[in-house]
Amino acid sequence: MTKIRVNASKPYDVVIGKGLLSQAGSLVAEAVKGRKAVIVTDDIVNGLYAEKLIKSMTDAGFTVDIFVFPNGEESKCHKTLMELYDFLAEKNITRSDFLVALGGGVVGDLTGFAAATYLRGIDYVQIPTTLLAQVDSSVGGKTAVDIGAGKNLVGAFKQPDIVIADIDTLDTLTEEIFTDGMGEVVKYGMIWSESLFDLLKTGKVKENLEKIVEECVDIKRQVVETDEFDTGLRMILNFGHTLGHSIEKYYNYHGFSHGKAVSAGMYLITTIGEKAGLISGNISDELKACLVANNMPFESGTPAEALFSGAVNDKKRFSDTISIILCREIGKADIVKMNINDFKNMIEG
Ligand code: GLY
Numbered sequence: 001m002t003k004i005r006v007n008a009s010k011p012y013d014v015v016i017g018k019g020l021l022s023q024a025g026s027l028v029a030e031a032v033k034g035r036k037a038v039i040v041t042d043d044i045v046n047g048l049y050a051e052k053l054i055k056s057m058t059d060a061g062f063t064v065d066i067f068v069f070p071n072g073e074e075s076k077c078h079k080t081l082m083e084l085y086d087f088l089a090e091k092n093i094t095r096s097d098f099l100v101a102l103g104g105g106v107v108g109d110l111t112g113f114a115a116a117t118y119l120r121g122i123d124y125v126q127i128p129t130t131l132l133a134q135v136d137s138s139v140g141g142k143t144a145v146d147i148g149a150g151k152n153l154v155g156a157f158k159q160p161d162i163v164i165a166d167i168d169t170l171d172t173l174t175e176e177i178f179t180d181g182m183g184e185v186v187k188y189g190m191i192w193s194e195s196l197f198d199l200l201k202t203g204k205v206k207e208n209l210e211k212i213v214e215e216c217v218d219i220k221r222q223v224v225e226t227d228e229f230d231t232g233l234r235m236i237l238n239f240g241h242t243l244g245h246s247i248e249k250y251y252n253y254h255g256f257s258h259g260k261a262v263s264a265g266m267y268l269i270t271t272i273g274e275k276a277g278l279i280s281g282n283i284s285d286e287l288k289a290c291l292v293a294n295n296m297p298f299e300s301g302t303p304a305e306a307l308f309s310g311a312v313n314d315k316k317r318f319s320d321t322i323s324i325i326l327c328r329e330i331g332k333a334d335i336v337k338m339n340i341n342d343f344k345n346m347i348e349g
Helices: 021-031 043-059 078-090 105-120 131-137 167-172 175-191 194-201 206-226 233-238 241-250 258-275 283-293 304-312 340-348
Strands: 002-006 012-017 036-042 063-069 098-103 123-128 142-147 150-157 162-166 321-329 332-339
Touching (some): 002 206, 012 206, 021 123, 036 043, 043 063, 043 167, 078 105, 098 105, 105 123, 105 131, 105 142, 105 150, 123 131, 131 167, 162 167, 175 194, 175 233, 175 283, 175 332, 194 206, 194 283, 233 321, 233 332, 241 258, 241 304, 258 321, 258 340, 283 321, 332 340
Parallel strands (some): 036 098, 098 123, 123 162
Antiparallel strands (some): 321 332
């Protein structure tokens, strides 16, 4: 078991290891004051892991209720949120009680947002069960729900009290859900760590999963500690995501999953940057080799017009400028502010 301390405005540990679900009760008991909890999960994760978690928590002396909603991004909405608030009220949850997010990014983001807002804020614990949630969304305190106009448009910063990442839960992921996380893992290698990138190039990810999750969480820790509220450095975590979001949108959020879209988005922004003379050297070929070694796509077939329109509607845009993230060498990212028209010309190149 490894503990990584995140020194955010509220410090907390990310605990990473195998078999942690059955130790979750005692780990949570050390991190929160409350003794009454509501576990929030989806109907798939419920069937896989809820029983083990409930046992571990009740053995540790907690009183536990569970709120289950249908799996999928469609559930990350105000309807589920309102149902959750009603459930918390019905169970007489007070400010001394807490929530436990058991699941992937949707569960974590929705639960975190409920914790940020219910009774003006209660404690919460993240128990991420997907690769994406373990290496990215459960750490750093971004919480949100989606609205009709776009994903994550209503949210809050709310750091958890502890994150428990049980590597064993990654065994049950489908290839597609695993690839969602791999988009983020390759991103960390590109933006921060050449040694991680070199390991990923070997394609030996499953054999080194625990070490990879630890390294990604430690990178996220450093970024979040430097820029918790996303006004500077944290934007580098968006590498590949601006064009990735355009790709996802072009395919109506079906057919090109988030991880595949980020994968193609990283390659695309790198080749575009090289063509525009903003990157010297041949970073895109190295990235392509790494993506191929991990069965991830580098092309998406999205037309330039859709790439541009999706990108300029992204919430990371400010007025008539856009911040794009470029890796000019492996393991290092730069934030480049660019006029929207220059960006359009660059994409249409
Ligand atoms: N997932 C990007 C961030 O936490 O900033």
